[in-house]
Amino acid sequence: MAYQVLSLKWRPQTFNEVVGQDHVTHTLTNAFKKDRVAQAYLFTGPRGVGKTTTARLVSKALNCLKSPGDFCNSCSNCTEITDGRNMDVLEIDGASNRGIDEIRNIREMIQYTPMNAQYKIFIIDEVHMLTTQAFNALLRTLEEPPKHGKFILATTDIQKVPATIISRCQRFDFNRITSSNIIDHVGTILDAENVSIDDESVKALAAKADGSMRDALSILDQLIAYCGDKISFDDSTVVMGLIPHDTFFNVTRALKAKDAKSIVQLLHETRMLGISAGELTIGLNKHIRNLLLASVPEALDIYDMNLELKERYGIVSKEWDRRDLLRIAGILTDIEPKIQRATQPYILLEMMCLKLIEMDSSVSLENLLKQLKRPSQFGANDPSAVSQPSAQYEKNESGQNPVFEDKIQKEKEDKSPQEKLNVSPGIDVKLKQEKAGNESNPTSGNSINLEEVQSVWDQVINEVSANRPSIGTILDHCTVNKVHGKVLEVVMTGQPKFNLNLLEKNKNLIEVQVEKSIEKSVILRFKIDEKGESISTDSTKNSEEQNENNAPQKDQTLLQIIERFDGEIIT
Numbered sequence: 001m002a003y004q005v006l007s008l009k010w011r012p013q014t015f016n017e018v019v020g021q022d023h024v025t026h027t028l029t030n031a032f033k034k035d036r037v038a039q040a041y042l043f044t045g046p047r048g049v050g051k052t053t054t055a056r057l058v059s060k061a062l063n064c065l066k067s068p069g070d071f072c073n074s075c076s077n078c079t080e081i082t083d084g085r086n087m088d089v090l091e092i093d094g095a096s097n098r099g100i101d102e103i104r105n106i107r108e109m110i111q112y113t114p115m116n117a118q119y120k121i122f123i124i125d126e127v128h129m130l131t132t133q134a135f136n137a138l139l140r141t142l143e144e145p146p147k148h149g150k151f152i153l154a155t156t157d158i159q160k161v162p163a164t165i166i167s168r169c170q171r172f173d174f175n176r177i178t179s180s181n182i183i184d185h186v187g188t189i190l191d192a193e194n195v196s197i198d199d200e201s202v203k204a205l206a207a208k209a210d211g212s213m214r215d216a217l218s219i220l221d222q223l224i225a226y227c228g229d230k231i232s233f234d235d236s237t238v239v240m241g242l243i244p245h246d247t248f249f250n251v252t253r254a255l256k257a258k259d260a261k262s263i264v265q266l267l268h269e270t271r272m273l274g275i276s277a278g279e280l281t282i283g284l285n286k287h288i289r290n291l292l293l294a295s296v297p298e299a300l301d302i303y304d305m306n307l308e309l310k311e312r313y314g315i316v317s318k319e320w321d322r323r324d325l326l327r328i329a330g331i332l333t334d335i336e337p338k339i340q341r342a343t344q345p346y347i348l349l350e351m352m353c354l355k356l357i358e359m360d361s362s363v364s365l366e367n368l369l370k371q372l373k374r375p376s377q378f379g380a381n382d383p384s385a386v387s388q389p390s391a392q393y394e395k396n397e398s399g400q401n402p403v404f405e406d407k408i409q410k411e412k413e414d415k416s417p418q419e420k421l422n423v424s425p426g427i428d429v430k431l432k433q434e435k436a437g438n439e440s441n442p443t444s445g446n447s448i449n450l451e452e453v454q455s456v457w458d459q460v461i462n463e464v465s466a467n468r469p470s471i472g473t474i475l476d477h478c479t480v481n482k483v484h485g486k487v488l489e490v491v492m493t494g495q496p497k498f499n500l501n502l503l504e505k506n507k508n509l510i511e512v513q514v515e516k517s518i519e520k521s522v523i524l525r526f527k528i529d530e531k532g533e534s535i536s537t538d539s540t541k542n543s544e545e546q547n548e549n550n551a552p553q554k555d556q557t558l559l560q561i562i563e564r565f566d567g568e569i570i571t
Helices: 021-032 050-064 077-085 102-107 133-144 179-193 199-209 212-227 233-240 243-257 258-270 279-292 308-317 322-341 347-359 365-372 402-414 429-437 449-467 467-476 499-505 507-518 536-546 553-564
Strands: 039-044 089-093 120-125 147-155 170-173 478-484 487-493 522-530 533-536
Touching: 021 050, 021 478, 039 050, 050 077, 050 089, 050 120, 050 147, 089 102, 102 133, 120 279, 179 199, 179 212, 199 212, 199 233, 212 233, 243 258, 243 279, 243 308, 243 347, 258 279, 258 347, 279 308, 279 322, 279 347, 322 347, 449 478, 449 507, 467 507, 487 499, 499 507, 499 522, 507 522
Parallel strands: 039 147, 039 170, 089 120, 120 147, 487 522
Antiparallel strands: 478 487, 522 533
């Protein structure tokens, strides 16, 4: 006798033998007991979970000669249905018989009474492959078939089946078979076949099957053919093409250490082993998922994983920030379909890993804003204060961060007077001190010519833009209006009052650039001109003081963020 593969040899022959679909088999059994059998059934679910097998069992239950409903598996009808040669039970492949002509033939055939059975049954597999015209032709017959006619439809893609078809059938959703059910069923088969297997191999087999019993038995066939009567985990790894866990741990270790050389070497080794880039990406994504779950108490217990591996994940997960793992998982999820379609998938995978190495550590926006709300701890224009790694934002029980605050305080003490004035290196600080001393007497010293300042104004704007682009943009809307001694009146036109505050905060920088251009000490006074109405900075300050309590808190925070990152508001 010819060899029969395990998926056919161990195909369920009764409702009780169907694995993992108790909700379906229990409903159908009760329907036969109470004589409430529908005219059409629709079985939907993943591949290899028992849809077609259950359809054959329903056919046996309807046409058994000895005991309808509780079939015997020994009469001629049951035997013929099992072998697929019964004339009254027709199995049709929807993928190859998808046209309207085939459906017309079915409508004609169902009108004839069965030859040796009570019912003429049509099992249409992969029914979602039928054309729209074919579905429409089937509607009437499906809703009101002859008394001797029954339909059983099976599909793996219920979304492609029209709602008009679904509404005319009793729908049963087949579940993905759990790993525990696969392990138990495989163990029963191996005992009957006198084959031994270790626990790690059978767990790996169940994971590889991904909820499909047919796939699990096909893989088991391969293992027995390769290993014989004793299956080891090392042999299982070779046959199933499993990627060792050490590979994934080495990849994440290299990412954490930002070791580009190790990453490239690891990817080269996996490629030489014949592992596809798609499988490596999927496995790496699952590995990141396990690291995330390991950071959640007892989350890994719901997955079938040995104790040693769980402990390893628990140790490694403590080295990672959960936010960084979530970012990596998101990138891997986005790139999975791209790698599947890529002509050079390993190149794409290498570029992605090198990109992950350059990824900065996550910083909580909440903590960042808290630091911005305490400007006394920062220099006025110190961008380093917001570029610290996430570990430096960890607080003690009192809510303070001694590491971060000590560093900021040290930086403040080390800053030169030149940096505190927010001027570029090379500018004479003594000039600023001299200017500050002349604030009380603006007219003292050499007077300034208006035309002289206007001639170098564009140069001043360019110099300021080199250090502070946002301030340079605002100065483009400003003109020098008047000169009184050392005092220059600068009028801003067509800009919001918010920008006037930015000019005041960067007043020292602008004054230094003007002094550098005309080689004279100056004092700037800013005004705003909106629709012909001039508002001095003094009046603006008074207005701000009056409305300080009414101003939204978010505006202050926004102002600090813009100042810290050299931003601007575009209106």
